[in-house]
Amino acid sequence: MTGLLALACGVAVANVYFPQAITPLIAAGLHTGRGMAASAATTVQLGYAVGLFLLVPLGDRVPHRRLVVVLLAATAIALTVAGLAPNMGVLLAACACVGVTTVVPQILLPMAADLVAEDRRGAVTGTLLSGLLAGILLARTFSGVLGAWLGWRATYLVAAGAALVLAAVLSRTMPRTGARSREPYRSLLAAPVRLLGSEPELRRSCTYQVLLFGGFNAAWTALALLVTGPHYRLGTATVGLLALVGAGSILCSQAAGRRVDRTGPDAVNRLCFAGALAAAAVLAIGYLGGVGGLVGLGAGMLLLDVAVQSGQVANQARIFRLPGGLRARRNTAYMTCAFLGGSAGSWIGTRASAGFGWGGVVVLIALAAAIALAGQALTARRRVEVVR
Template sequence: MSLSADQKVEKSVSSWITLLLAISCGVIAANLYYAQPLVGPISSAIGLSAETAGLVVTLTQIGYGIGLLFIVPLGDILENRKLVVASLLFTAVALTIAPVVKNAALFLIASLFIGVGSVAAQVLVPYAAHLSPDASRGRAVGNVMSGLLLGIMLARPVSSLVADLLGWHAVFFLSAATIFVLALLLAKALPARKPLLNVQYPTLMSSMWHLLRTTPILRRRAIYHACVFGTFSLFWTTVPLLLSSPAFHFSQKEIALFALVGVSGAVAAPVAGRLADKGWIRPATGLALAIVIISILLPLMIQGGSTAAVATLAVAAILLDMGVSANLVLGQRVIFSLGAEFRSRLNGLYMAIFFLGGAIGSALGGWAYALGGWNAALWIGIAFPIIAMIYYTTEKN
């Protein structure tokens, strides 16, 4: 009996390939967040006003959203390895251009392109699902997502420390070199995977709305994660403002070290994957949502600039990252089980929807903190997972 393309790839899976995919996703996803703690010096260098400085990060995120909707779905019709390598080479060029240009408009265009190319990580995640048999798919996706989440969480402190030592330009140059080397390594190491689906790009794109409309579990999982990712983005947008305020007087290095605390929350990703493989997706989802709610309740209970308050914030950061990591993997395990022929499109839709939730959370967090302080931001932050939990109670077994 002949094997399909996906079955052949599954037979070639190995633990070191999974590790390579996890590291690759982390390295790629970090590009979205390197600039976040560097907005001030970058804006000064390229002539952006304080009112428009946020565009440095926003344009990268917009580019990523564009890539999720228009590039990631290509994983269902194009050979995955070539698509990833081409995206990475494109990203390396954009990363090289960004620190060289002196004009604000050109820098922002380069930032947009960095976001577009960085969706290579979201081509690799369903690729990891293709590599794995159904019985261990959750574990494989969880392991790869733990790498991606570590990249996201480490990006801010790493860029702060590198910029402090070598200047902000070095962050982009070093990332460009790393991405270029990664592209060469993946081109050599990854097995090829040519999808069996043979349709034209316009047909592929028109199918996206149909998939969203006819796949209720995709909408449900995307709404769950849009809510918790909104809280995640709100917390990590506002907690640096709190720590640098007169209540705590944290320096940039101390804020960077605090951000490292949350990294340990990424261990929940592979654990969630294993729970999903055992068929415990629904109870694990409820637990993940509850952990996110608790993570925001804790800092509401303990206020001020005491040592206990710092410790509470650290525990909250770990719990928040654990809940978000677990819920993300559980959602992807569910949607990747729906069918190999449209995994990339489902992943693109899933990521785009919850990424919008993150953007809303970040915007509301900054607005609430400016108007009402830390408590106002927290009350908005806890509303998101509560909404998700209420929606969760309507899920049928």
């Protein structure tokens, strides 16, 4: 069941990321600018943030199987509309709906955490996040390669079929879980905001992920523009292959989960921030162009993927350890913040690439990692002063 839930996380979350690799194809197909086409990736992430806030709290009130199946069916419909969109307006509206409904992974993660013993929670979270990471990375490979062969519309239509198949399988196999809360829906929506205000550890996890995930999305959005632009003049299939290189980071989520169980999330976070700084340095090689530049891009994106996804394991393990239950609502606060940061990163990355080139994007990633590292050091110093 853990493996099946990990697969479900990957298939669902792929819908948020595959538009990043086909931005040039959308621009050509709908006769619009690349900046406007890139807004499809930003819009789906904004929709995802809205869905996290509005729908994930229902994981504490509605039986999980029913909620997940309905959301997957709605996602399939929205993906079909996107694949048939006659213009950017319809595409953006459909992408927003895809984002809102494809929040299934963030319902499954706290559900799985509830079903296992505390000493296995980090490992199980890491396994599901490995599936999530596989979906994130392979989504770009899937869309980049399929889009190059069959066009950008095929990626949306194939994704719609996958969502329908997944809904049918989970309708028969998911564990039957009851409602954990009978609070009014309004109270469920207010809870994440209230928890953000009252729990410093939740705020800390949110801040760390906003910074690194924002840099991560800035890099991927700008990477498609760099590789298909005049610097390299390559196709979207190359973007997909670069994403495939990053698939090696899938194994790191499980290792990060086990390390969190042994040493705690802070130690893993420190390594992730340092890794993101190193990734920025390696990604700078991509500005050279040619084969050497592509190698630098592949190595740098792999390192950045490892840092961001391992940090995700640490951050979610931290909030799942907080007392009092309420995991779905804490996860709502955390993931809403993360994807607001991610959508902002996509938007800023597009502008940084247009205004300052790839170098501006690299500086943005390094700055985000440095701020996170400095923030953690300040927190550690304050704790030492309190003990004294």
